[in-house]
Amino acid sequence: MQAKRVATIAILAGDGIGPEIMAEAEAALGEIAAVGGHRFDLVRRPIGGAAIDALGCPLPSETLTTCRQADAVLLGAVGGPRWDKVDSKIRPEQGLLGLRSGLGLFANLRPVTPHPALFGASPLKPEKLEGVDLVVVRELTGGLYFGRKLELPDQAEDVCTYTVAEIERVVRRAGDLARARRGKLTLVDKANVLATSRLWRRVAEDLVRREYADLDYEVVLVDAMAMHLLSRPTDFDVIVTENLFGDILTDEAAMLAGSMGLLPSASLGEGSRGLFEPIHGSAPDIAGQQLANPMAMLLSVAMMLRLSLGLDDEAGLLEQAVWDCVSEGQVTRDLGGSLSTGEAGAAVRSRLSQVAA
Ligand SMILES: NC(=O)c1ccc[n+]([C@@H]2O[C@H](COP(=O)([O-])OP(=O)(O)OC[C@H]3O[C@@H](n4cnc5c(N)ncnc54)[C@H](O)[C@@H]3O)[C@@H](O)[C@H]2O)c1
Ligand SMILES: CC(C)[C@H](C(=O)O)[C@@H](O)C(=O)O
Numbered sequence: 170m171q172a173k174r175v176a177t178i179a180i181l182a183g184d185g186i187g188p189e190i191m192a193e194a195e196a197a198l199g200e201i202a203a204v205g206g207h208r209f210d211l212v213r214r215p216i217g218g219a220a221i222d223a224l225g226c227p228l229p230s231e232t233l234t235t236c237r238q239a240d241a242v243l244l245g246a247v248g249g250p251r252w253d254k255v256d257s258k259i260r261p262e263q264g265l266l267g268l269r270s271g272l273g274l275f276a277n278l279r280p281v282t283p284h285p286a287l288f289g290a291s292p293l294k295p296e297k298l299e300g301v302d303l304v305v306v307r308e309l310t311g312g313l314y315f316g317r318k319l320e321l322p323d324q325a326e327d328v329c330t331y332t333v334a335e336i337e338r339v340v341r342r343a344g345d346l347a348r349a350r351r352g353k354l355t356l357v358d359k360a361n362v363l364a365t366s367r368l369w370r371r372v373a374e375d376l377v378r379r380e381y382a383d384l385d386y387e388v389v390l391v392d393a394m395a396m397h398l399l400s401r402p403t404d405f406d407v408i409v410t411e412n413l414f415g416d417i418l419t420d421e422a423a424m425l426a427g428s429m430g431l432l433p434s435a436s437l438g439e440g441s442r443g444l445f446e447p448i449h450g451s452a453p454d455i456a457g458q459q460l461a462n463p464m465a466m467l468l469s470v471a472m473m474l475r476l477s478l479g480l481d482d483e484a485g486l487l488e489q490a491v492w493d494c495v496s497e498g499q500v501t502r503d504l505g506g507s508l509s510t511g512e513a514g515a516a517v518r519s520r521l522s523q524v525a526a
């Protein structure tokens with residue numbers, strides 16, 4: 170076990186299933202603090218729809234300030250039909266985008282590691298899933314999400330802009346990760362059509378030639394990648410791509426793992442403070458029913474322990490506890506189990522105390 174840590178963690182539960190899965194994250198942190206003798210100060214703040222309801226704005230300044238002062242940020246999910254009116258100028262999702270850019274979190278790491286016990290939960294055949302272990306590095310603070318927007322009654326516009334510096338920093342992050350893993354880097358773009366993709370391709374190829382010549386480097390068009398992810402997922406190690414493509418491809422990749430409720434993510438910038446959240450949304454169709462799978466949230470907690478708090482052993486223990494529960498079938502309905510969100514979280518905590526003993 171590592172040296173005792175005192176850390177401040179901003180807790181942004183958000184909307185829909187957010188508060189249900191965050192309750193399990195907080196309880197797991199309590200268990201980890203007790204096991205390791207650490208102290209985690211949890212500072213809860215509103216974001217998204219909950220913040221619109223309480224304060225009229227999806228990212229209140231106090232929430233952003235708390236996140237800036239914290240060692241790490243945990244987020245459940247934002248959004249839902251209550252706030253989804255098409256003509257609404259204030260949307261929960263703006264809170265999440267503002268947080269990502271406000272904290273300078275340009276690299277979003279989304280690991281995909283299907284567990285053998287769950288091969289049956291994926292539409293793919295087990296022989297396709299054996300050995301799949303990839304990370305999508307999604308650019309998170311640029312592209313279509315952040316470009317100029319125009320909304321007129323009969324016309325609309327979303328501008329996609331990328332600069333050399335924005336591309337270089339995220340490709341460098343992906344290159345470093347590939348070097349620490351299996352040495353393969355795949356750029357996904359749409360350079361046959363988009364000017365921004367042609368810039369991505371030129372900048373990434375130059376950078377790889379200069380600094381990452383040891384890597385096995387490949388370029389794949391995004392439409393073909395949607396197919397290759399399903400037809401040859403074991404061929405990929407680190408995939409780097411722009412904001413929108415990374416968003417879409419990782420929901421698809423969740424089907425390799427077996428459920429949206431299994432993929433965690435880490436959003437990182439230049440410093441050690443990161444934002445950790447499942448890749449899934451607020452799941453309004455199951456919210457408030459204790460049906461949500463808390464594993465993606467708990468795996469996001471593990472990423473936080475490792476990447477922002479330097480607690481590698483504790484991160485490993487939590488991941489082991491999650492996968493032990495999965496192996497034993499202690500899972501929620503999305504994975505064919507019968508546990509509630511709370512029961513699945515309790516099962517992980519019980520394993521955690523056993524594996525740590
Ligand atoms: N990071 C975020 O906060 C985030 C991410 C994606 C979507 N959203 C928002 O969430 C809302 C709903 O979006 P959506 O329905 O397209 O996507 P979603 O990810 O919320 O749900 C898609 C499907 O996956 C299921 N699912 C998601 N998480 C699950 C979990 N933990 N356990 C079991 N099943 C789970 C849902 O029940 C649903 O059937 C929208 O307002 C969207 O903008 C937020
Ligand atoms: C809610 C939405 C803004 C968000 C995104 O598109 O980044 C979500 O889909 C995600 O994947 O985190």
Ligand SMILES: [Mg+2]
Pocket residue numbers: 416417420448
């Ligand atoms: Mg998404």
